[in-house]
Amino acid sequence: MYPSAIPSFLQVLLLFLLFFRTAEANVTVYDYAGPVTTSVSGVQPAYTGLQAYNPIVLNAPPLPTPSPANTFNINLRAAPPPGLSIKINGSFFGFSIEFSVLNQVLGYNSSVLMVPFLNLMANIRDRAGAIHIRVGGNTQETASMVDSLPNGEILSKDNSDTNNPTKTPPLVFTDDVIYMMANISALVNVYWFMGIPFNDTSDFRLQIAEKGQAILGPYLVGLQVGNEPDLYAKHFRRPANYSPAGYFSDFGLLVNAVKADPLITNPNMLIGPNLAGTWTPEMIWDTGFQNTYQSELSALAVERYPTDNCFSRYGYGVFHDAQQEFANYMTHASAQNILKSYLNSSTVAQSVNKPLLMFETNSASCGGFPGIADAFGAALWGLDYALQLAYSNFSIAMFHSSGQNVSYQPFTPAPTAQSFFHQWTIGPIYYAALIAAEVISSSNNAQVIDLLPNNASPSSPAYAIYENGNMVRVALFNYLSDDPTGNSAYTATISVGGSATGEQNETPASVKVKYLLADSVTTKGNITWANQTFGGYFASDGRLQGDEVIETVNCDTNANTCQIKVPAPGFALVFFTDNALGESENTAQQTFATTVQTRTRNTATINLDTLATSNGGRGMTDRMGSTSPESNLARGKSQALPSLLALAGFIWGGLTIRRML
Template sequence: MRLLLVHSFLFSIGIAHAAVTAYGPHVQQPLGTVTAASASYTGAATYNTVILTPPPVPNPPPPTSFGVELKTSGVSGLSVPQHGSFFGFSIEFSVVTQVRDSFLQVPFLNLMANLRERAGSVHVRVGGNTQDYATLVSSTPDGAALEKYYGAESNPTDTPPLIFTPEIIKMMAGISALTNVRWYLGVPFNDTQHWRLQIAEVGESTLGDYLIGLQAGNEPDLYSRHGHRPDSYSPSDYKNEFGLLIDAMDADSSIPNKDLLIGPNLAGVWQPEQIWDTGFATDFNQNLAALAVERYPTDNCYAQFGVGTPRTGQEMLPSYLTHQSGQHIVSEYLNSTAYAQTVGKPFLMFETNTASCGGFPGLSDAFASALWAIDYGLQMAYANFTTALFHVGGESVYYNVPPVTNQSTFHQWTVGPIYYSALFVAEALGPSNQSQVLDLNMNGGNEFTPGYAIYENGQPTRVALVNYVTDKSGASDYTASISIAGTNPAQVKVKYLAADSVTQKYNFTWAGQTFGDAFSSDGRPVGNVDIQTITCDQTNNVCNVKVPAPGAALVFLSDQALAESDQGPTMTFPTTAYTKVQNTATIDPSVLATSNGNKGLADSLAGTSKGRNFSGAFGLAQALPSVGAVIAGALLVTRMSLMVR
């Protein structure tokens, strides 16, 4: 077994989240406000069993009946035209093989295909803190596509240097050919005197048009804090280093496209205006594919590293169940999104999610985050961000991931709430790439009942409605009475994102379909599609749409809008290949239940290696030293792997 896999078998591998990242064998311990069951949980973070208590119904409760008027001309405040692929994903480089190994993972292909069917393409970034210390090599000593060198970590987040082979980029090309995924990569930025441009060279030659950007510097405003630059490091210094990178790329004939760079990728320590004031976006305009920032609403770093402010998911939960959450985040970037338009560049949210340092148990993996991400994502689109990448992957975070390494042969994937949000937003925006978003500020601007209208070519096509309240009695379900200037349709179609509570984990439904429980999905939704038809009152020019508490509704104002967003069954990928071809024997559970486990083996000790069986002459006394040697050898290999990485 490869050293990398042995190491992954024994330890959870973390993931970068804005300011702080977990890469080593950290195990987050739940804080004191969670239940007794969760306090004893010691497994991978992403499968933490804690379930929080939903907040009570707000006092006063939001109105449950109100009008939503949609204009068909003279509409002000519409966003720039948005792509259906607006809502994408960011994968930390150090854990990319957990999400897609050299064997193209069928669940990952299916998850991407679902979005491709709705949006036309999917945008995925592979990078993060680890990209700055990554080196492309022709091969690794043990044949792995990616190696982490523990023991040479840097900064408080234990970022390990990486080496990786072209196999990683070839995998990306294979995925793109099947699912139209478009990629962002990152140029290492830790040594600006000796640029390592191989990722740009191989990326461009292998991915071609599927490579849509190269990040230059990940969160440079944190470099000095992390010990990567002097304390005096400033926006001007970053600009100067960016210029050095451009010079190096200009001199490299193996990089034909010089206009794919993305910056400044700030974490929030510097204000973007500090970068714009240096002339960054104008001086380097011809080399820039986009401007970008990275931002999380808060962090859970105390639980991971013992630094910062202690927070629990229970106390933070109400702050996510409000329209003000997304509004607060994007308000800091309104000047920058407007500025980006003046210099002719897209403006990206390059990395975000519920909280840095892995999120909160019971919150980041619950229905609350699905509603929050829909609202936050559409708020970014309304504020003229042009792409939003939600960070996913890794076992030490509370987001959707494949099963942990030692369970990948018998467990399927766990699809978390953020993926449901991606489906919702992809269908809300559709594949026309002409969708414009409007925050309706409806229900008197009530923070618990946000809504958005989607326009195409000046006409309303869809309405997205969210209800943040949990109320099993049904008293907090609301009815939005939608009217369109001129004439209303005879009927509208509605898809619902539903769960019993904002704290429910797994088994959410999108239009009646679900990805099920933990360890249960191959990336294909199961169940019958349920699209509600609502007959409109054309006499009063109104369509009454009910939204459950909690839940979200996507209203299609015409059959054409529905057909554009959901073009029939998704082409998915069957599991016809196997990652495990040895030791696959099965036994009838009913037989096993009544067996004492030793029938027919009284005088022999079986082996698990192919073609190996110990005869009765090789008794237990002789076998035990060999078993001990195997265990000792495994431990030695693990120790060696820790020493060389």
């Protein structure tokens, strides 16, 4: 019998039986916010969700033995001391965003921008004046611009490159990516770095430079030439014998191609050598790179992660145990050890009058370590590292973000299927960025010095900030954690001028103090900056929550001292003048509202713990309904039908901005 001959009631019966059988299938619930509490004892199953929401909590590193002193003096000169850094702009701490995730982080297209991202950038803009963002990473090397993509997409991944050890997909994109960036700049003053594809020296695909300059105008401030060329041979992008001389030669080929392109109006905004650390910078400087291409270079740049988690992610390299690695981050020695190999390069950069950039960095390559990169300790480490970069005469430092399957994210959009009822997750590195903007401020005249207090204890580093010849702020760190006695907190007694320096006393009658705090270096979420927070997983629209609390500490003008207590763990930023506080404070408070939803009905929210422990029908007795507003035909029908929960939806948190540039 042909299907068309089956009576209609039998068709309905067959469909019902098919549905009823399907309804018996097992359901897997993925709880990205943490393991679901159950009554089952024993070993918890390994987490298999997205790494940005990995709930693992490590043990805090043990306290050092012997313990550092918990009281010490810091005697500061009122006038600028020897050893200050170069002048640093407020936009020093920026972000590097992997090209392949732009449509997850920046916006769906040039007309629909991610509102939480705008708010996060506005927070920093209001403190620093501007933000630098580098768009690139491994995915820039094989990216190709096309006229259009199906379904109005602006970016698409191509999985044809099977040789890449990091499984980074080649990309195709449209110029609407750049229009999207321009619209963001118009709103929150972002300045961009992009990268020219460098995998094929016979076809450099210069459209990204052509369109970038035409669309972004002054908001495009540099074009990267080669992302980690010292890893090209390892990643099969160049022959096994590829060397600094090879990069020098390839850079020259690009210089000639750029100069020959009439659509590139500024050929002198190239950036190199962008090394990962396999070659030393001196191997490039020895080729004469910085002098030969001085006129074409807008900056010199390197990339550096202190270690990697590649074995756990991709199965190559050396295995690093996160618990053992934790202590290596909770010390000032981490930042010092990273930067000592670049002190000569900062001198080289100054000799050719170029800024030195840390173009890509974070706590560990290949996504970072869960339990370290996403815990409070990373905020302390990231801020200490950033200030050490400034002290070492870097001009910009950009911390990398590369999608939901890594742990070191400064900020993470909710998975698309959850974005109607979940918000963004703000990581500890973003707190470091926000506070760095306040430490350095919008004056663009900050000079930084590493004070090495408390007998240079690695547990209690401190920096002083000078502006226009005056000491204005002090940054105090306490890496110690989990001491129930409270004895790991310390008190720093700060003096400005006076007999210790041979100057007139300059200690004010009082100072203002803001604190970065959490219960432990292992804490996830519940991080506060001056009593404000972005919350935990899925909790933020990009705006700080809570009332700001700035403490006033009275000083002893007779003794010329201010006593500042720093909890363990914690960070304190001390403002020595009202003007210094005003330069760092967020006064504009500009925020952005969501005006576009991609679905406005058939949406539901449900607690994940409830869903995970429910059979889907509890509490639904005698209740039948339809997911369609046009019909409710199931109401009152037989209760033999299985109950159905099939409501879903999502939102592109977006601001309506048309392609106006």
